[in-house]
Amino acid sequence: MLELSVIETAFTPWQSLAGGVLIGLASVLLMLSLGRIMGATGILAGVLTPSAHPDKGWRLAILAGMVSGPLALLVLTGAMPAVEVPVSMPMLVLGGFLVGIGVTYGSGCTSGHGVCGMARLSRRSIAATLTFMLTTGLTVYIIRHVLGA
Template sequence: MTAIETLFTPWQSLAGGVLIGLASVLLMLTLGRIMGATGILAGVLTPSAHPDIAWRLALLAGMISGPLAVMAVTGQMPAVDVPVSIPMLLVGGLLVGIGVTYGSGCTSGHGVCGVARLSRRSIAATAMFMLTTGMTVYVIRHVVWA
């Protein structure tokens, strides 16, 4: 098996973090809403339960069009390398969906917005996300791919 290499991209990561933080602050300031991606998507998928669909669609369109903005600036689409099969992606998506349901939100909602609001539930959820992520990376890199 081939080891997975993670590229260190501090400037791109910083820029992305600043943009996500700015977007979440602007959404809270303008509409009083929390920018949790799964909650926004759920509002689009169940419009009868969420009549405020316009801003949700606009935000999703912005998320989807991000790679096009990168292409406009750099002249090329961002490289995406997914080192797993389609069935594994589907299993991962299902597990994320279950986690989002039981965790009352996703990493963006808890980690970016909830922690900033000093929500105890979000701080606990984010701590669990980070702990689980660290353990998963360790197991994949040092046990499975060893």
């Protein structure tokens, strides 16, 4: 049988608030400065697609910022952020594959739909975000209560 364990998450309201404010601010600044949506998968796809997106400079800058964040924390605090991944590598690969399918069929990810699309009152983004959240809740319920983790 599948062995599962309970994954507990710490309640960090101030860190969560700060992270949300920074994501919102970055999204607004990108929209104001370049008129672009801050959807992480779209930004990454624009870098990886050979000639479809000639505007790779700002995309690379955003991806560099996402990757260099932990390095900035290391410089400021002397420690890298703690990252715990309590699942096996096959589960990570499966999860990544499922997320890839979801963002393809949903025409975007949680950052594009949940942060930017909902702020623009896009019906499609509101429907997508509701679908993300309902699916997440159902998955957690099944894993914790049906499968007994």
